[in-house]
Amino acid sequence: xxxAYQFYLEKxxxxxxxxxAKAIANNVFEEVMLVKPHQIKILNIDLSEExxxxxxxxxxxxLTHEPIQYILGNAWFYGNKFSVTPDVLIPRSETEELVExxxxxxxxxxxKETATFQLIDIGTGSGCIAxxxxxxxxxxxxxxxxxxxxxxxxxxxxxxxxxxxxxxxEDNILNIQQGETTQFxxxxxxxxPYILEQEQLAMSKNVLNFEPPEALFVxxxxxxxxxxxxxxxxxxxxxxxxFLFFEINQVFGAETLKMLADKGFVDIALxxxxxxxxxxxxxxxx
Numbered sequence: 165x166x167x168a169y170q171f172y173l174e175k176x177x178x179x180x181x182x183x184x185a186k187a188i189a190n191n192v193f194e195e196v197m198l199v200k201p202h203q204i205k206i207l208n209i210d211l212s213e214e215x216x217x218x219x220x221x222x223x224x225x226x227l228t229h230e231p232i233q234y235i236l237g238n239a240w241f242y243g244n245k246f247s248v249t250p251d252v253l254i255p256r257s258e259t260e261e262l263v264e265x266x267x268x269x270x271x272x273x274x275x276k277e278t279a280t281f282q283l284i285d286i287g288t289g290s291g292c293i294a295x296x297x298x299x300x301x302x303x304x305x306x307x308x309x310x311x312x313x314x315x316x317x318x319x320x321x322x323x324x325x326x327x328x329x330x331x332x333x334e335d336n337i338l339n340i341q342q343g344e345t346t347q348f349x350x351x352x353x354x355x356x357p358y359i360l361e362q363e364q365l366a367m368s369k370n371v372l373n374f375e376p377p378e379a380l381f382v383x384x385x386x387x388x389x390x391x392x393x394x395x396x397x398x399x400x401x402x403x404x405x406x407f408l409f410f411e412i413n414q415v416f417g418a419e420t421l422k423m424l425a426d427k428g429f430v431d432i433a434l435x436x437x438x439x440x441x442x443x444x445x446x447x448x449x450x
Contacts, residue, residue, distance in 0.1 A: 165209045168219060169193060175223060188232050192222055195236050229369035242296040246322050251314035252290040253379045258437045259355050262411045262444050263296045265435065266353050269407055269446060270301060274350065277303045282347055284309060286337050286354040286394055289379060291319030293353060295328040307347065311336035312378075337393050352398050355411035356390035357382050387416050388423055395427050402449045410445045417442035 169189060176185035190201040196218060211219070225235050233239040233254045239246055241255035242263055248254055274281055281304050285294035288308030298306040308330055310316050316332050323330045335341055337356075359380050364372060371380070382389055391410060398408045408429065412420050417434050424432050429447040437443035 165193075165197065165199065165211060166204060168211055168216065169204050172219070172223060175227060179227065179229060188226065191232050191236070192219070196222065230374055231370045234374060241292040244296065244299070244326055246290050246292050246295075247318055247325070248290055249314075249318055250374055251312060251376060252318050253375055255290060255292040258439075258443055259293065259411060261437050262353070262355060262409065263293055263300075265444055265446060266297060266351065266407075266409050267300050269409075270304075270351065273407070279303075280305055281350040283307070283351040283353065284347070284349050286352065286397070287356045287379070287390070288319055288332065289315050291322045291330060291332070293355065294319070294330045295323050295326055297353070298328040298330050299326065306330045307333060309333045309335055309337065312376075315379075337390065337397060340397060348401055348403055349406060350403055351407045351409070352394065352402055353409040354390070354394050356394065358387070358390070358411075358413040358416070360384050360387060360413075360415075387413065388419060391420055391423060395424060395429070398449060399427060404449060406449050408447050408449065411443060412445055414442040417445075420445055
């Protein structure tokens with residue numbers, strides 16, 4: 165097993181740096197061989213022919229830059245394992261910070277656990293935000309909205325496996341069809357597409373070649389198209405003094421703040437992620 169692990173590291177370092185290669189190799193051996201990273205050096209186990217074939221098949225896919233999360237079919241987010249396919253984005257650690265922010269603000273401002281509060285995650289994808297919030301706030305009624313039927317299939321699967329009672333809605337926030345009978349919300353949260361098409365040149369192949377482009381990119385001339393649409397939706401369906409939270413493109417922090425202020429939102433705050441990049445905005449409906 166040690167030789168197989170070292171072979172993995174050597175091959176993966178042809179396209180990844182050492183830290184990334186180690187993280188991927190550790191993930192593979194833990195998931196496939198059920199061996200913790202610290203055990204690899206002390207366990208003298210010969211691989212069966214089937215195990216060796218399985219590992220080499222995975223390595224072959226990894227060397228095409230295919231993300232390990234899609235190969236294994238899962239990704240960890242906020243302490244839980246979520247199913248992922250190329251129909252949904254792979255959850256990122258920065259988005260965990262958005263979830264943490266929402267939970268913190270809700271616990272500060274909504275004290276009555278016996279009351280029913282409503283929250284919607286717009287562009288829910290795998291459901292990682294909505295499900296994580298429901299698990300942390302079980303007395304809240306949580307919805308997840310997405311235009312992709314395939315993404316919603318994954319989100320529903322994740323909600324079921326994690327025992328999270330989230331209601332999912334198929335709709336397009338750019339052309340919302342819910343009509344006047346839609347739910348009113350105390351909190352709206354979204355991590356919408358925000359990467360400019362021109363930024364593709366600087367992105368890695370594992371993102372460009374495998375993750376769903378419609379969940380990543382916006383037209384160079386309309387960087388705030390989803391933020392405008394969600395803010396307008398919030399003006400209509402967010403309760404007075406309700407919260408609106410976004411994950412944002414750090415390049416457009418100032419523009420997003422101005423857009424929200426121009427629409428009358430108050431208590432607008434731009435917050436940095438763990439890497440000190442402008443990443444989150446929280447505000448309230450005035």
